[in-house]
Amino acid sequence: MTFGLLVAVLLLLGVGSLVTSWVVVELHSRTTRVEPVLNENTRLRDQVTRMTRAVRTYLLTGDAAARSDYLRIRGEPFVTLAQAREIATPSARRNLDVQDRQLGAYVQVSDQQAEAAPGSADARRLTTEATQRFSAFDRTNRRLDAVLTGDRERLEDGAQNFLFGSSLAIGVLLTAGGTLSVFAAVRTTRSLTRPLQSTAATLDRLASGDHSARAVAAGPLEISTVARSVNALADESDRLRAIEQERARLAQVARDIGIRVRERLDVDDLLDAACAGIGEGLEADHVFVLLAEEDGPLVRVARSWTADRGLLPPEEQPIPPVPLDVVREHYRQGRAWCRNDLPAVLAEGAALPGAPGSYGEAGLPPDARAAAEKLGLVNVLVVPIGVADQPLGALFLARTRPDRPWREVEIDISESMASGVGRALHTALLYQRETQLVEKLRALDQAKSDFLSTVSHELRTPLTSIVGYIELLEDEETGPLTPPQRHMLDIVDRNANRLRALIEDLLTLSRIESGVFGSRREPVDLCRLVASATDAIRPAAESASVTVEKHVPDRPLVLEADSDQLDRVLMNLLSNAVKFTPAGGKVTVRAGARDGQAVLSVSDTGIGIPEAEQQKLFQRFFRASNATEAAIPGTGLGLTIVRTIVANHGGELEVDSGEGRGTTFTARLPIATSSGAASRD
Amino acid sequence: MAHVLIADDDADIRDLVAFKLTQSGHQVAAVEDGLAALRVVRDQPLDLALLDIRMPGLSGLDVCRELRSAPGTASLPVILITARSQEGDVELGFAAGADDYIVKPFSPRELSSRVNAVLARVER
Numbered sequence: 122m123t124f125g126l127l128v129a130v131l132l133l134l135g136v137g138s139l140v141t142s143w144v145v146v147e148l149h150s151r152t153t154r155v156e157p158v159l160n161e162n163t164r165l166r167d168q169v170t171r172m173t174r175a176v177r178t179y180l181l182t183g184d185a186a187a188r189s190d191y192l193r194i195r196g197e198p199f200v201t202l203a204q205a206r207e208i209a210t211p212s213a214r215r216n217l218d219v220q221d222r223q224l225g226a227y228v229q230v231s232d233q234q235a236e237a238a239p240g241s242a243d244a245r246r247l248t249t250e251a252t253q254r255f256s257a258f259d260r261t262n263r264r265l266d267a268v269l270t271g272d273r274e275r276l277e278d279g280a281q282n283f284l285f286g287s288s289l290a291i292g293v294l295l296t297a298g299g300t301l302s303v304f305a306a307v308r309t310t311r312s313l314t315r316p317l318q319s320t321a322a323t324l325d326r327l328a329s330g331d332h333s334a335r336a337v338a339a340g341p342l343e344i345s346t347v348a349r350s351v352n353a354l355a356d357e358s359d360r361l362r363a364i365e366q367e368r369a370r371l372a373q374v375a376r377d378i379g380i381r382v383r384e385r386l387d388v389d390d391l392l393d394a395a396c397a398g399i400g401e402g403l404e405a406d407h408v409f410v411l412l413a414e415e416d417g418p419l420v421r422v423a424r425s426w427t428a429d430r431g432l433l434p435p436e437e438q439p440i441p442p443v444p445l446d447v448v449r450e451h452y453r454q455g456r457a458w459c460r461n462d463l464p465a466v467l468a469e470g471a472a473l474p475g476a477p478g479s480y481g482e483a484g485l486p487p488d489a490r491a492a493a494e495k496l497g498l499v500n501v502l503v504v505p506i507g508v509a510d511q512p513l514g515a516l517f518l519a520r521t522r523p524d525r526p527w528r529e530v531e532i533d534i535s536e537s538m539a540s541g542v543g544r545a546l547h548t549a550l551l552y553q554r555e556t557q558l559v560e561k562l563r564a565l566d567q568a569k570s571d572f573l574s575t576v577s578h579e580l581r582t583p584l585t586s587i588v589g590y591i592e593l594l595e596d597e598e599t600g601p602l603t604p605p606q607r608h609m610l611d612i613v614d615r616n617a618n619r620l621r622a623l624i625e626d627l628l629t630l631s632r633i634e635s636g637v638f639g640s641r642r643e644p645v646d647l648c649r650l651v652a653s654a655t656d657a658i659r660p661a662a663e664s665a666s667v668t669v670e671k672h673v674p675d676r677p678l679v680l681e682a683d684s685d686q687l688d689r690v691l692m693n694l695l696s697n698a699v700k701f702t703p704a705g706g707k708v709t710v711r712a713g714a715r716d717g718q719a720v721l722s723v724s725d726t727g728i729g730i731p732e733a734e735q736q737k738l739f740q741r742f743f744r745a746s747n748a749t750e751a752a753i754p755g756t757g758l759g760l761t762i763v764r765t766i767v768a769n770h771g772g773e774l775e776v777d778s779g780e781g782r783g784t785t786f787t788a789r790l791p792i793a794t795s796s797g798a799a800s801r802d
Numbered sequence: 803m804a805h806v807l808i809a810d811d812d813a814d815i816r817d818l819v820a821f822k823l824t825q826s827g828h829q830v831a832a833v834e835d836g837l838a839a840l841r842v843v844r845d846q847p848l849d850l851a852l853l854d855i856r857m858p859g860l861s862g863l864d865v866c867r868e869l870r871s872a873p874g875t876a877s878l879p880v881i882l883i884t885a886r887s888q889e890g891d892v893e894l895g896f897a898a899g900a901d902d903y904i905v906k907p908f909s910p911r912e913l914s915s916r917v918n919a920v921l922a923r924v925e926r
Contacts, residue, residue: 585907586814
C-alpha cells in the first residue's frame with residue numbers, strides 16, 4: 122500500500138518533469154521564432170533609415186559618395202526582409218508583406234531621388250514623396266516591432282509562471298515522496314527488522330543456555346518461517362538434550378550399580394544389589410537374574426525383584442527356568458533381546474522373532490508363556506550375562522505398561538550394566554569357590570590335626586603296655602634273663618622309645634600348628650631356663666662322654682614367652698647337640714642380649730650338617746644323610762618344632778654348620794619390653 | 803602295705819599296674835570302668851585310687867569328683883592316668899581334686915614310686 126503510494130508519487134514526479142520539460146522546450150522554440158523576427162525587423166528599419174539618410178545627404182550636399190552609398194545598400198533591406206519572412210509567424214509575415222510593398226514603393230521614389238539633381242524642384246518633390254512613403258513603411262515597421270515586443274514579453278511571463286508552478290508541484294511531490302519513503306522505512310522496520318531482531322535475540326538466548334526461549338512467529342511470511350524454523354530447531358535440540366540427560370542419568374545409575382556390585386564379594390549380596398539397583402534405576406516393573414548352575418541343563422531365576430514388593434524370597438520363582446542352550450546362544454550373540462509387544466508375539470504361539478536358540482525356532486514353552494501372561498509382561502528386555510567365553514546367565518527386565526517401551530538408550534545401558542554385573546558375578550563366584558575351598562581345606566586341616574591327635578593318644582595306651590611289660594621283664598621281676606633275651610629286649614625297648622618320641626613330636630607339632638598353645642605369655646627368665654635344661658641334659662651327656670658348658674649373664678634375661686615351649690626348644694637343641702657329638706666332644710649353651718634381642722645359642726663339636734642339606738633342615742621328617750648313615754635315632758621333627766616355636770614367639774632361628782665341624786643353632790627372641798635394659802654377658 | 807584300686811578299661815594296663823603294685827607289696831583291686839570303681843570304693847577299705855581318665859561311662863574325672871563330694875571318700879588319695887598331658891586334662895584333674903597324675907606311656911617303676919610318694923604324703 123505504502124509502496125503503491127510511493128510508486129504513484131514517483132510516477133507523478135516523472136510525468137510532471139516530462140510536462141515541464143516539454144513546456145520549457147515549447148516556450149523556447151516560440152521565443153526563438155519571435156526574437157529573430159523582432160531583430161530582423163529592427164535591422165530592416167536601420168537599413169532603410171541609413172538608405173534614406175544617404176540619399177538625402179546626396180540631395181542636400183550633392184555628395185557623390187553618399188549617392189554611391191545609397192546605391193550600394195539599397196538592396197540590403199529586401200534581403201533582410203526575405204530572411205525575416207522565412208522565420209516569421211503567419212501574422213508577422215502578413216505585416217512583413219505590407220512592409221515589402223511599402224518598401225518597394227519607397228525605393229521607386231528614392232531611386233528617382235538618386236537620379237535627381239540636388240537642389241532641384243524635382244528633387245524637392247521627390248523628397249516630399251519619399252518622406253511620405255518612408256513614413257508609411259516606418260509605421261508598419263514600428264507596428265510589427267510593437268506587436269513582436271509585446272509577444273516576447275507575454276511569452277516570457279508565461280514561461281516564468283509555468284516554471285514557478287511546475288517547480289512548486291515537483292517540490293510538493295518530492296516532499297510527499299520523501300514522507301512516504303520515511304513512512305515506508307518505518308513500516309519496513311516494524312515488519313522486517315523487529316521480528317528478525319526478536320528471532321536473533323531468541324537465538325542468542327538459546328545459545329547462552331536458555332533452552333525455554335522460543336521466537337514469535339510474526340511479520341512477513343519469510344520472517345515467520347525463519348522464526349518457526351528456529352523454534353523447530355530449539356524443540357529438536359530440547360528433545361536431543363532430554364535424551365542426552367536421560368542417557369547421562371542412566372550412565373550414572375550404571376556406574377553406581379557397577380560400584381555397588383564390585384564392592385560385593387558375596388554372590389547373594391551382589392544379586393540383591395544388582396536386582397534392586399537395576400530395577401529402580403531403569404524403572405522396571407520386574408527384574409529377574411537367571412544364573413547358570415554348574416553342569417545344569419536349566420538356568421534358573423537366582424533373584425527376583427518387583428517394583429511393588431522389592432526383592433522376592435529365593436524360593437519364589439515367578440518365571441520358569443530357561444534351557445541352557447538358549448542362554449548360551451544368547452550370550453554368543455552378545456546382544457540384548459527386546460520386544461515392546463510381547464503379548465502380540467506370544468499370542469501367535471509361534472517362534473519368538475529374533476530370540477536365541479530354541480525360543481527363536483519354536484517359541485516359548487507353555488509354562489513360560491503362561492508366566493509372562495500372568496505377570497502381564499508387555500515390554501521385555503533380556504540381556505545376556507557372562508565373562509569372556511563363559512555364559513553366566515541373563516538379566517531379564519520387564520515393564521507391564523504398553524506406554525513404557527524400552528528405549529534404545531535403556532537397552533544400551535542395560536547391556537553395560539549386565540557386563541558389569543557379569544564381571545562382578547564372575548569375581549564373586551570365584552571368591553565363593555575359593556572361600557568354599559579354603560573352608561574345606563581348613564576343615565581338612567582340622568580333621569588332620571584331630572586325627573593326628575586322636576591317633577597319637579590312641580597309640581599311647583598300647584605303647585604303655587609295651588614299655589611297661591618290657592620294663593618288668595628287664596627288671597627281672599618274672600625271673601632272670603639270658604643275655605640274648607636281654608639283648609633282644611633292649612632292641613624292643615629302644616624301638617618302643619623311638620615310637621614314643623615320634624608320637625610325642627607329632628603331637629607337639631600338631632598342637633603348635635593348630636595354635637592350641639603358644640598363646641600363653643608370661644615373663645620367663647631365659648637364664649634359669651637354660652640352667653634347668655642344662656641340668657636335665659647333663660646325665661645323658663655324661664653317659665655319652667660329652668661335656669656341657671653354659672655361659673649366661675648373672676642378671677635375669679626376661680622374655681614374654683611360654684616357658685614350656687622355650688624349654689622344649691632348649692631340650693630339643695641340647696639333646697640334638699649331645700646326640701650328634703661323639704664321645705669327648707663339647708656342647709656349649711650361651712644366652713645373652715644383643716641389639717635389643719635375646720640371643721640363645723647351642724653349639725656342639727659334632728658331626729655337623731652337610732651344607733647342601735641345610736635348606737631342608739626344618740622340613741618335617743627330614744634327617745641329615747650323615748645322621749641316618751651313623752644310625753643315630755631321631756624323628757626328623759625336632760628342629761621343625763624348634764623353629765615353629767621360635768617363630769611363634771616372634772623370633773628367628775639360624776643354623777651355622779658344616780660337615781665335620783660341628784653345629785651352632787642361634788635363636789633370636791624379642792626381649793620383654795617391661796624388663797627395660799637387658800644385660801649382656 | 804596299702805589297698806590300691808586301679809580302674810582302666812584296658813585289661814593289659816590293669817594287669818601291668820596290678821602286677822607291679824602287687825610286687826611292690828600292695829593289695830590291688832582292678833576294675834574296668836567308673837561305676838565299678840565307685841562300687842569298690844563303697845564296699846572296701848581303700849588307701850589310694852588310680853583312675854584312668856578315659857573310660858566308657860563314668861570317666862576318671864567323674865569318679866574323682868564323685869569321691870570328693872562324698873564325705874567318706876573326700877580325702878581318699880587319687881592319682882589320675884591320662885593320655886593327654888598338655889591339653890587341660892592335668893588342670894581338669896587337679897580341679898576335680900586329684901592328688902597327682904601320671905601320663906601314658908608311663909614306666910611301672912615311675913608309677914610305683916608315685917604311688918608310694920602319695921601314700922607317704924598322706925600318712926605324714
